[in-house]
Amino acid sequence: MGRRAASDSGGRRPTTIRDVAARAGVSVATVSRILSGTYPGAAATRGKVLRAVRELDYVANANARGLAGARSRSVAIIVNSVISPHYAHVAQGVQTQAAIEGKLCIVGTTGGDPERELATVQLMREEHAECVILVGNVIADDAYRERMANYARALAAAGSQLVLCGRPALGSDVPALVVEYDNTGGAYAITSHLLSLGHRRILFLGRRDSYTTPESRVAGYRAALADHRVPHDPGLEVEGRMERDEGYRMIRDRLAAGPRDFTAVFAGNDLIAAGARQALRAHELRVPEDVSLVGFDDLPPSADIDLTTVHVPHEELGRTAVRMALGRPRDSTAAVPGVMLGTHIVVRDSVRPLVREEPRVG
Amino acid sequence: MGRRAASDSGGRRPTTIRDVAARAGVSVATVSRILSGTYPGAAATRGKVLRAVRELDYVANANARGLAGARSRSVAIIVNSVISPHYAHVAQGVQTQAAIEGKLCIVGTTGGDPERELATVQLMREEHAECVILVGNVIADDAYRERMANYARALAAAGSQLVLCGRPALGSDVPALVVEYDNTGGAYAITSHLLSLGHRRILFLGRRDSYTTPESRVAGYRAALADHRVPHDPGLEVEGRMERDEGYRMIRDRLAAGPRDFTAVFAGNDLIAAGARQALRAHELRVPEDVSLVGFDDLPPSADIDLTTVHVPHEELGRTAVRMALGRPRDSTAAVPGVMLGTHIVVRDSVRPLVREEPRVG
DNA sequence: CGACTCCATGTATACGGTTACATAAGGATG
DNA sequence: CATCCTTATGTAACCGTATACATGGAGTCG
Numbered sequence: 106m107g108r109r110a111a112s113d114s115g116g117r118r119p120t121t122i123r124d125v126a127a128r129a130g131v132s133v134a135t136v137s138r139i140l141s142g143t144y145p146g147a148a149a150t151r152g153k154v155l156r157a158v159r160e161l162d163y164v165a166n167a168n169a170r171g172l173a174g175a176r177s178r179s180v181a182i183i184v185n186s187v188i189s190p191h192y193a194h195v196a197q198g199v200q201t202q203a204a205i206e207g208k209l210c211i212v213g214t215t216g217g218d219p220e221r222e223l224a225t226v227q228l229m230r231e232e233h234a235e236c237v238i239l240v241g242n243v244i245a246d247d248a249y250r251e252r253m254a255n256y257a258r259a260l261a262a263a264g265s266q267l268v269l270c271g272r273p274a275l276g277s278d279v280p281a282l283v284v285e286y287d288n289t290g291g292a293y294a295i296t297s298h299l300l301s302l303g304h305r306r307i308l309f310l311g312r313r314d315s316y317t318t319p320e321s322r323v324a325g326y327r328a329a330l331a332d333h334r335v336p337h338d339p340g341l342e343v344e345g346r347m348e349r350d351e352g353y354r355m356i357r358d359r360l361a362a363g364p365r366d367f368t369a370v371f372a373g374n375d376l377i378a379a380g381a382r383q384a385l386r387a388h389e390l391r392v393p394e395d396v397s398l399v400g401f402d403d404l405p406p407s408a409d410i411d412l413t414t415v416h417v418p419h420e421e422l423g424r425t426a427v428r429m430a431l432g433r434p435r436d437s438t439a440a441v442p443g444v445m446l447g448t449h450i451v452v453r454d455s456v457r458p459l460v461r462e463e464p465r466v467g
Numbered sequence: 468m469g470r471r472a473a474s475d476s477g478g479r480r481p482t483t484i485r486d487v488a489a490r491a492g493v494s495v496a497t498v499s500r501i502l503s504g505t506y507p508g509a510a511a512t513r514g515k516v517l518r519a520v521r522e523l524d525y526v527a528n529a530n531a532r533g534l535a536g537a538r539s540r541s542v543a544i545i546v547n548s549v550i551s552p553h554y555a556h557v558a559q560g561v562q563t564q565a566a567i568e569g570k571l572c573i574v575g576t577t578g579g580d581p582e583r584e585l586a587t588v589q590l591m592r593e594e595h596a597e598c599v600i601l602v603g604n605v606i607a608d609d610a611y612r613e614r615m616a617n618y619a620r621a622l623a624a625a626g627s628q629l630v631l632c633g634r635p636a637l638g639s640d641v642p643a644l645v646v647e648y649d650n651t652g653g654a655y656a657i658t659s660h661l662l663s664l665g666h667r668r669i670l671f672l673g674r675r676d677s678y679t680t681p682e683s684r685v686a687g688y689r690a691a692l693a694d695h696r697v698p699h700d701p702g703l704e705v706e707g708r709m710e711r712d713e714g715y716r717m718i719r720d721r722l723a724a725g726p727r728d729f730t731a732v733f734a735g736n737d738l739i740a741a742g743a744r745q746a747l748r749a750h751e752l753r754v755p756e757d758v759s760l761v762g763f764d765d766l767p768p769s770a771d772i773d774l775t776t777v778h779v780p781h782e783e784l785g786r787t788a789v790r791m792a793l794g795r796p797r798d799s800t801a802a803v804p805g806v807m808l809g810t811h812i813v814v815r816d817s818v819r820p821l822v823r824e825e826p827r828v829g
Numbered sequence: 830c831g832a833c834t835c836c837a838t839g840t841a842t843a844c845g846g847t848t849a850c851a852t853a854a855g856g857a858t859g
Numbered sequence: 860c861a862t863c864c865t866t867a868t869g870t871a872a873c874c875g876t877a878t879a880c881a882t883g884g885a886g887t888c889g
Contacts, residue, residue: 119625121875132839137877150837162621167593168533169875172844179573187549188559197550200576209590211541212574214562228571231529259524263481349767379771405711406768409741483845494869499847512867531845534874 120161129157140165141175171233177265179209180427181234183225185217185241190404191374191419195240195270198423206431208235219249226256226267236266236430238423242318243272254279266430270422272317274443283443284426288318291415291448292325295399296371298413298450300333303459304369304397310355310381311373312342319347319373322401326371341366347373352380360388368459369397375404378412382455397456411454418446482523491519502527503537533595539627541571542789543596545587547579547603552766553736553781557602557632560785568793570597581611588618588629598628598792600785604680605634616641628792632784634679636805645805646788650680653777653810654687657761658733660775660812662695665821666731666759672717672743673735674704681709681735684763688733703728709735714742722750730821731759737766740774744817759818773816780808 126133131150138144139154157163171177180203184192196212203210211234213225222239229237237260243249254275257267261280268282275281299307309326313319323342330337343359345351352372359365370385372378378400382392392398400407403416425444484502488495493512500506501516519525533539542565546554558574565572573596575587584601591599599622605611616637619629623642630644637643661669671688675681685704692699705721707713714734721727732747734740740762744754754760762769765778787806 119875123875133876134840134878135838138838141877143877144837162617164589164593166534166595166875168530168595169844170877171530172528172534172846173875173877174844175877186559187562188552188555190550190552190555193550193552193555196574197548197576200549200574204576209594210574210576212558212562212572214559214566214572227526231526232571233528233530255524379768383771406741406771409745409768410771481845485845495846496848496870497868500868503847505848506867528845531874532847534876535845535847536874537847 119166120163122163122165124161125154125157125163128161129153177233177235178207179211179232179234180206180430181211181213181229181232181237182423183213183215183222183229183237183239186214187212190376190406191402191417192240194404194419195423195426198420198425199238199427200423201420202424202427206427208427208431219244219246223249223252223256226253226260230256230260230263230265233263234265236268236427238268238270238426238430239272240270240423241272242316245273245315245317245320250275254281257281268426268430270426282426282429284422284429284446285443286417286422286446287448288321289325289328291401291417291450292322292371293329294325294448294450295401295413295415296326296329297333298452299369299371299397299399299456300329300335302397302456305335305459306338306341306367307369307371308359308367309342309371309373310345310352311347311377312344313346314344322373345373345377347377349376349380352377352382353384354380356381356384357387360384365390365396367396369456370399372398372400375400375402375407375412375414378407378414379410382410382412393455393457397459399456403451408453413453413455414451415448416451417448421446481528482525484525484527486523487516487519487525490523491515539595539597540569541573541594541596542568542792543573543575543591543594543599544785545575545577545584545591545599545601548576549574552738552768553764553779554602556766556781557785557788560782560787561600561789562785563782564786564789568789570789570793581606581608585611585614585618588615588622592618592622592625592627595625596627598630598789600630600632600788600792601634602632602785603634604678607635607677607679607682612637616643619643630788630792632788644788644791646784646791646808647805648779648784648808649810650683651687651690653763653779653812654684654733655691656687656810656812657763657775657777658688658691659695660814661731661733661759661761661818662691662697664759664818667697667821668700668703668729669731669733670721670729671704671733671735672707672714673709673739674706675708676706684735707735707739709739711738711742714739714744715746716742718743718746719749722746727752727758729758731818732761734760734762737762737764737769737774737776740769740776741772744772744774755817755819759821761818765813770815775815775817776813777810778813779810783808 122133122136126136131154135150136154139151182196182199184196187193200210211232215222215225226237257279260267266282268284270284271286274283309323311319312323327337343355345355370381372381378398382398385392385396390396400412400414403414407414484495484498488498493516497512498516501513544558544561546558549555562572573594577584577587588599619637619641622629628644630646632646633648636645671685673681674685689699705717707717732743734743740760744760747754747758752758762774762776765776769776
């Protein structure tokens with residue numbers, strides 16, 4: 106219809122490869138080969154073709170190109186949302202690497218809804234993306250995993266590649282690449298940091314059972330407690346989503362419910378930390394003088410609030426995902442390799458050694 | 468080649484509409500119509516087809532669909548970078564609205580390079596996106612504008628629509644929609660806010676001649692000064708890019724060069740404000756006690772540093788862009804309408820009334 | 830100098846849908 | 860009951876590119 110309308114108003118069909126061929130006085134095959142770079146040498150012909158292309162302002166039709174069997178030019182990334190800085194940074198890495206490899210980037214968002222995620226994968230399958238990169242944590246639900254595994258197989262059958270980025274593998278028989286980063290290790294390290302400064306009652310914000318990312322972070326938190334022989338109080342693990350507002354809410358509710366029973370706060374990510382900090386301040390609690398606070402992610406704004414946190418190589422995650430997906434030979438049915446990127450603490454000024462005293466009432 | 472490899476390893480061609488038709492015992496046309504929703508009623512047939520689709524796990528080939536003349540299913544957005552929150556929020560709006568309209572979103576990044584931007588527009592043209600949304604400020608260069616105008620015409624000829632989002636129109640004869648927001652008004656308002664509290668020497672950070680966005684903001688700044696009969700000192704306009712590090716640099720250099728000759732700072736955007744705040748603190752200048760600070764954009768992290776700023780309806784910008792582009796009749800050659808969204812001040816705690824005294828040496 | 834090789838180019842088909850047009854069946858109307 | 864209209868479906872012609880195969884000319888070597 107769009108085409109029809111254009112031809113109505115201007116009588117001008119979009120210029121095709123045939124127009125170029127006619128103008129250059131060669132066959133369409135020659136034009137196609139020259140433009141695809143599938144051509145050893147051509148000299149004069151090449152010149153004629155390129156001039157015709159320029160004069161006619163010709164651009165190839167990606168749909169036709171894709172249909173005719175050329176390799177796909179696009180890479181798909183699926184994230185919760187684009188404004189979440191965590192995802193945005195991974196997406197940036199994907200973008201960067203995709204551009205380097207001469208690929209286009211298709212972005213889908215799910216809003217954290219598993220149904221939408223599955224639907225979006227389907228969409229990307231229609232779109233014939235060369236690889237589909239799924240970013241972020243996910244519920245550890247068996248039915249869900251099975252459906253995703255099926256999609257992975259369907260993608261593989263179509264010559265595409267599923268990449269799980271920052272989430273656990275689906276199983277050894279599922280053709281999906283995995284690029285993870287060390288959630289548990291980072292959480293362990295930063296919890297140890299707090300413990301080594303004397304803190305014993307550390308509030309963990311953002312626990313969420315069966316969500317893989319918070320689960321891994323909680324695991325690191327618990328492991329550090331255990332290794333330092335500090336008793337684990339489940340009451341210190343507060344449930345909540347990985348968002349700023351939730352951070353605020355969790356602290357507010359906690360302080361409203363009773364006297365303050367913690368000296369440090371380990372926020373599940375930097376957004377929670379920002380919200381928590383705001384809530385603490387609203388209760389006249391200063392960070393770090395009255396309460397120590399740490400986060401996870403090391404987003405740029407965290408430098409502004411002097412937050413000690415765990416650095417996650419977001420961009421590198423995205424870049425690695427693309428690199429692995431495109432580098433992997435199409436027909437390989439060998440076991441799917443995985444990669445685990447490291448994380449490390451960034452110490453700023455949101456933590457103070459605990460001076461021995463009973464926690465006061467906040 | 469990918470296809471070949473798949474068929475080698477499994478002998479399985481991807482399932483096509485013909486397979487579905489065969490299985491359902493109908494013609495391909497019927498399948499196509501049912502799946503496209505171009506079908507009034509079918510009852511039994513519809514059931515058979517949908518079952519076959521499910522059983523074969525069929526997904527349509529978007530390339531073939533696009534080639535055959537179906538309306539495009541994709542919307543393209545081109546931004547500087549995905550991690551810049553300003554762009555990310557606009558992109559989120561685009562995503563949201565695109566999803567509502569059942570479209571896919573293709574994202575291109577330019578890194579602020581006009582050449583890459585033009586190249587990316589070309590790419591999106593190949594991809595036959597239904598509309599191409601160009602976000603962000605741009606250099607006001609005539610040659611560049613002319614090339615972009617040509618692309619706009621080429622897109623229009625192909626039934627696509629160029630949308631300029633947060634940047635000025637190209638000219639009345641160029642078929643491009645414009646969705647702007649009120650930079651000048653916002654800058655005027657927030658400058659007036661500072662002036663009304665007694666500030667007279669207001670440093671502007673992030674001037675950049677011939678870049679449209681900072682230019683508009685500077686214009687609002689100057690207009691407010693003029694209306695309040697405060698003499699305009701060009702020396703108070705500091706040049707720099709719209710980035711965090713630049714904010715830091717500008718303040719640091721300024722304070723290193725001589726005594727502090729301002730009582731308030733108007734940062735060209737929130738990122739600059741964050742950097743500037745950091746630099747001020749490094750010089751033992753507190754915000755707002757010693758120096759008042761305001762920004763522009765109202766990004767979420769700005770709440771954490773209590774920044775008074777100008778709210779920009781980022782998401783609404785993106786959503787409006789998509790809505791207008793898709794709503795506009797394809798064959799219309801009428802004058803291209805523009806939209807200007809409003810901005811407003813958000814007062815937090817980064818500004819204090821000026822107590823009359825000579826600015827001290829910082 | 831002839832046979833063979835290699836490379837540039839042309840010819841024609843396939844890719845997987847959509848849709849204009851044709852056709853058949855069923856219902857309404859006189 | 861004949862006619863006309865409507866609706867569901869089938870048939871076949873594209874859409875614009877890539878590429879397998881065919882062809883022709885130049886270069887090489889015996």
